[in-house]
Amino acid sequence: MSETLEALYQSAGIDADVFEFCGDVLETLSDRFEKIDRTAEYNQIKVIDAFHRARVSEACFSGTTGYGYNDLGRDKLEEVYAAAFHAEAALVRPLIACGTHALAIALSGNLRPGDELLSISGKPYDTLEEVIGIRPARGSLAEYGVTYRQVELKADGHFDHEAIKSAISSKTRMVAIQRSKGYESRRTLSVSEIGEAIQTVKSVNPDIICMVDNCYGEFVERIEPTDVGADLAVGSLIKNPGGGLAPSGGYICGKKEHVDNAAYRMTCPGLGSEIGPSLGLNTSFFEGFFLAPTVTASALKAAIFAACLYEKLGFAVIPGGNESRHDIIQAVTLGSKEGILAFCRGIQKGAPVDSFVTPEPWDMPGYDDPVIMAAGAFVEGSSIELSADGPIRPPYNVYFQGGLTWPSAKYGIMMSLQSMKDEGLINLR
């Protein structure tokens, strides 16, 4: 006879009271999970339809080396991305090293000296500050004579349409919008409100290229920024669209002219997307994209489950347990160093890989305070796999995201609670 689920959880380190507390919270979530499953179904059909349109075949799985001329799989994969994003073209490559790299080539490929880049969602993601030259850096856009301005979001976290209109000048060539909050404590922007902001920009000058940093947002909703007028949507393959299988890479989808311009920066002028071998990665890219809608759904469920658990325990959470979701990141304000350590150590203990190691805070390059990171992932640094990190400083926020399957993500979160309990940091009654 098999063990009961509760007994199995106990032998895997989860106490009966933690099991029960989590079960009670989960019971309140069935309607929301049902909605997430419907969105996943919608996006799954969208992706399969894209596979059909591109006529994906077994021949697509063999890759190229060297220059990578005539890489059938690579070209079909880009057709699949373009079809799923309802875009004219896509660039999806292992040669794109990360999300920042994808954003950097989308920007530098489309901006020329004298142009201005305008961010309309406030401060961009940390790593883009050096790409743009907000923080001086070698090779930044600023060094090439591209100027930068930004319009803050309003205090309520929405776009400031009036300020956007007045910030646009004859120099404005590109507008950047960041969908996810990243590691800020602002709201994440919905795709439809991004569409409204793009309309505002285009009403002043339809030639301005609107680029959306789509990191962490893919497949959370039924539409993507390219469905609401974005000229470019850009992201990382070790987040949502890689489905946990892509071992590296980034993508850029949008108008053909602008995607081509980015390709001329990815490789070089004249060669563009014609070269670049897929190095045997086509299968992981196709299969990862195929799995991405349900993987993203697991990550979303995990974020909501954790938000509701920690909210019930009295911690502040962003977004709130009942708020609508537009990305997969969850922040929990744990209020103490001990809280962050216990939380991250619990997540680590629940991971499939490296469950036996104890994460410690360390002085990461580029950060002022020590940072602790928990990740037991198949792909290094992957944040579509359950992972958590936080700088050791007030208000002691931990940010976490991911979960390749819902049961594994649920277990990881239960382990975080168990770890908090073992340290005497929470009271389950």
Ligand SMILES: *Cc1c(COP(=O)(O)O)cnc(C)c1O
């Ligand atoms: C992850 C992320 C990026 C890019 O980060 P990489 O670590 O370079 O992949 C950019 N913007 C946002 C909002 C992100 O979440």
